[in-house]
Amino acid sequence: MAASDDPFDLFDRWFADARASEINDPEAMAFATADARGRPSVRMVLLRNAGPEGFGFFTNLDSRKGGELAENPWGALALHWKSLRRQVRAEGPVRQVADTEADAYFKSRSRASRIGSWASDQSRPLDSRETFERRYASLQEKFEGEDVPRPPRWSGFLLVPEKIEFWTDRPHRLHERRLFTRTVDGWDEGLLYP
Template sequence: MLDLKAEGIDAAKGPAAEETPFELFEQWITEAGRQEINDPNAMALATAGEDALPDVRMVLLKEYDTEGFVFFTNTQSNKGAELAANMQASAVLHWKSMRRQVRFRGPVEAVTEAEADAYFVSRAPDSRIGAWASRQSRPLGSRRELDEAVAREGARFGDSEVPRPPYWSGYRIRPTYIEFWSDRPFRLHDRFVFSRQKPEGPWHLGRLYP
């Protein structure tokens, strides 16, 4: 079991009153980066279109700061269509080896063109080609069809710089709720919650029964 106090939480008292959820998240994800074997920034993202069932899938958290949590995707994908209809989302990062998780929810906004460009150019060249080749979430006849699309786009761009597709961008979840969960014996887990009425509002810290 991890020493919660050493990691920023006194289990009896909870986070420090002056501590923001983003400061605590920074501590936890940094620790996850040292301990988790694969993708410590992997998170389950839940969205729901208008009058539709919720949909969930794994994505990678790519950026975070006091404004929120950012992921990037094809905006013509299922998640993109759902967000176009309902700009709200929730997500959870679960670090099994650390027996911890963080979940959050709130309204969603599109990142700026400059933010999307900056992240896209940081991707591996093959990933940039893949963004042009993949018609994400739409039916695919065969793997060969995808391979041919990748080859075609690779030939089209050759050795030139691969620009960001107009349908590829990012979203920022601006949380109004962030919960920090730590495993404790006998299912008597610790749950600390930061909540606020709107993304610009002050945080209120509370604790939940497990």
């Protein structure tokens, strides 16, 4: 397959364009999961790495998405770059990243974000904002002058795509849709009707 027909080469080019043109968060992606009964849920997460191995993000394992991925390790994502009139969609199995990868990314986050990861029981009911702020302040004191380690319940996931679609807006809704489907030997490329 020619380099121009590799979906991750194309993604890298589109992502570079998005970083140059999107005003806010070109790495923001909608990420969908489903529970064991197939009931879907979707939320925005930040894409933190992308390459032939897949699309990665990090989160609290006890969050709703973490729980759903434990029950049903499949996902779908969409990145929409309005300024470019483009979107990328992908779907496939999802796996947790190695602890070393989670540790490395956690250390790259701001100190405040690392403490926030300890303070938040993500997706759980919260009686008041003040409760969370008190918990955060208490953890700031606890970690004063120390490195903030990665909480055991915090890690990353990698969506390993079986399909990747590149959508380009065209006049009169005559959009262009390129679909890459993973095969044993690499990727097959085709088109979809708009």
